[in-house]
Amino acid sequence: MASQPTSVRAATALTADRLRWRCDPQSLGFDSTDNLTPLQGTVGQQRGVDAITFGLAVDQDGFNVFVAGPAGSGRTTTVQALVTDAASKRPAPSDWCYLYNLDEPSKPLAVELPTGRGPQLAADLEELIVGFRRDIPRVFESDRYQQQRAELAGELQAQRERLLDQVRRHAQQLGFDLQINPMGIATIPLLEPGKPLTPEAFELLPDSKKAEIRAKGQDVSRAADETLVAIRRLEREAHGRLNALDQEAMAFAIGHLLDGLRAKYSQLPAILHHLENVQSDLVAHVDDFRSSDTDSTAGPPAEDARERAYTRYRANPIISHTSDSGAPVAFEPNPTYYNLLGRVDYRAAMGGMQTDYRLIRPGALHRANGGYLILQARDVLASPFAWDGLKRALRDGELRIENIGEQVTPAPTATLKPMSIPLHVKVILIGDVQTYMVLFGMDPDFQRLFKVKAQFAPYMDRSTDAIQAYAAFIASRTRGCGLLPFTSSAVARVVEHGARLAEHQDRLATRFQGIQELLVESDHEARKSGAARATADHVDAALVAHDRRLSLFEDQLQKEIEEGTLAIDTHAQVVGQVNGLSVMDSGDYAFARPSRITARVGPGEEGVVDIEREIQQSGPSHTKGILILSGYLLEQYAQDTPLALSARVTFEQVYGPVDGDSASSAELYALMSDLAGLPVRQGIAVTGSVNQHGQVQAIGAVTTKIEGFFAVCKAQGLDGTQGVIIPATNVRHLMVKPEVLQAVAHGMFNVWAVRTIDEGIEILTGAPAGQRSADGSFPEHTVHARVQERLHTLAASLIRFRYRSVGLQRPSDGPTD
DSSP states (O other): OOOOOTTTGGGGGGGGGGSSSOOOOOGGSSSSSSGGGOEEESOHHHHHHHHHHHHHOSSSSTTTTEEEEEETTSSHHHHHHHHHHHHTTSSSEEEEEEOOSOOTTOOOOEEOOOOHHEEEEEHHHHHHHHHHHHHHHHHHSSSSHHHHHHHHHEEEEEEHHHHHHHHHHHHHHHHEEEEEETTTEEEEEETTEEOOHHHHHHHSSOOHHHHHHHHHHHHHHHHHHHHHHHHHHHHHHHHHHHHHHHHHHHHHHHHHHHHHHHHTTTOOHHHHHHHHHHHHHHTTTGGGGGSSSOOSSSOHHHHHHHHHHHHTEEEEEEEOTTTSSSOEEEOSSSSHHHHHHHHEEEEEEETTOOOOGEEEEOOHHHHHTTTTEEEEEHHHHSSSSSSHHHHHHHHHEEEOOOHHHHHHHSSOOOOOOOOOOEOOOEEEEEEEEHHHHHHHOOHHHHHHHHEEEEEOSEEEEEOOHHHHHHHHHHHHHHHTTTOOBBHHHHHHHHHHHHHHHHHHHTEEOOOHHHHHHHHHHHHHHHTTTSSSBBBBHHHHHHHHHHHHHHHOOOOOOOHHHHHTTSOSSSSOOOTEEEEEEEEEEOSSSSEEEEEEEEEESSSSSSSEHHHHHHHOOHHHHHHHHHHHHHHHHHHHHSSOOOOOOOEEEEEEEOSBBBBTTTTTTHHHHHHHHHHHOOETTTEEEEEOOOOOBBBBEOOOOHHHHHHHHHHHHHHHOOSSEEEEEOOOOGGOOOOOHHHHHHHHHTTEEEEEEEHHHHHHHHHHHOOOOOOOOSSSOOOOOOOHHHHHHHHHHHHHHHHHHHHHTTTOGOOOOSSSO
């Protein structure tokens, strides 16, 4: 390592072996993944697995499960595996079908059937209709039926003719004739037999004769009316007897068909009741079924009416299972309101829209009833009405199929209202922790309905078993995805990348989606080079290629630094100026951007002023960090004298929002440098937050920040004096790239780990920080002594200015000018 100034604590510089954990391929115990058993189960999520298992085992209302964790951590795969296993140990639930409600057609009947009987019922009813179509016309077209009907018709006709003959003879005796027409019986007076009396001839008759004819005519009319009443009574009786004949014929035609189904479904009262209603309906509407389908005399209207009539007797089996299938498991990738709760479809007919019970469609809750339903939480929340519909179904314990239009229309419309179905389902929602917190805090129903939280961690502790599990996962993915085998060295590099993703040397990331993507990209690099197996070099090449695809913005910023557009110096020494490090995250790629942090101090009482805060670009965390600086200055330098300064701190050439407190130590170093008049080495960047006692605290993305400043130093020329100061508590989080590791190993770059501001200021300025003596002073020429002296000078100058501004003279000042 390059020599350091004697005043710098070189012992705090980290050696290369502390900047990255290395996985020894020899310790893995295999040559390639061909020698490994593929992974079975979930890695590193035992807490979450136990919670899911508990939620699946508790068969009580409200114990639905919310699986919270980062995407790519195996949440969905784990849930599907556990749920499938639990479902296989439970019996298959009942079938459900909808039937036409012959008593109230607008409310289709929901009928529960034993497992597997739904399609069988539908087939039996379809076969029943085939039998109706075959046997009903056959009975009505039979000779016996036609003979009985003809006998009834002949008997009616004979009786009718007898009554008419009686009234006709009576009329003739009185000199009248009768004329039968659709309006009734007309009486016609006769001048002589066979010759009607015309109105003109009637008027020529004497009045006595007219009166006699009128009297006889009334008698004849009265007799004719009585005859018509008698005829109508006979017709009604005959119609009743014909109806009775038709009903008897219908009962004969369908009886044996229905009797077979009654015997088959004798243990299902709901089906028996429905069959009774079917028989009653057939008998009541016998005219709709009298003719056969091949009857050429029946026109299209009659055929349509007959088809609609037969439709009433079909079944709509919406949910069916097999006896050996276990409990159902439904995963709905698009959980809209209708996909969850079902719907009633419509079809175009005669210029309008029509529906019936056969167009009732089940939703995911119907398919999962009696089992398990897996949903992505954000998808449910993003779909209008879906979340409320799901909660209502779980809360009420029943499934009601209602189209959305019925709920929001300003005026009620006539539509189907299918009977509700009892609901017994276990719902597993999969989402992130933020979604869980929002729902738990803002939706009381959520707390009652989802009482089990299964949380997946983004990382797991690095252990021998965890590393072996990683290797088994790699083996399972190479075989499952058709990838080349991975050598032990390649597996070791993938495991190291898992530690880098976890940002911790003693942990491994559990977001296996990213690991699988690395395997695919490494396989591509291996195949491109013609290798038979993927090695560590192929993994490294895949990582480099991946970063290159995503690092366009970083390269553009780096170019601006090289051109001097963004002013970053890595060789000079400047008073009141420190290179800070911030992270820019584009979602799929994060990188560090060095920024100049400058501080300027003068006499005043404003204290430390954050320019970003003044222009309202400072976030709350950054503002807190600035305010902490004032607390540090008060404790360190203003116990006996007032803190009389006005300081300005800012990020140079940063024009967007600034947040986070990871630059608070760099801002404090810049303040101390300007107060002490000591230049800061610009080849050293600083990250870390600070508390009011001067202790440097851990921050995030420390590896990314080191690599970002290394890239700048490399572009401007490494000289062995450059490096990054980090909090000592962040050392365990380091997983730097091999390029940085090699530079540190060869003494061309440094990483210092500090615990206090004193340690950091000594590295930056090369001057000792200084320890406070018993009288509160600091050793001469130390950083703290210089800062304290400058603060005293600022306080004194402020006091002198105040006296002079009002024309007064302090006793110690001597004569004024």
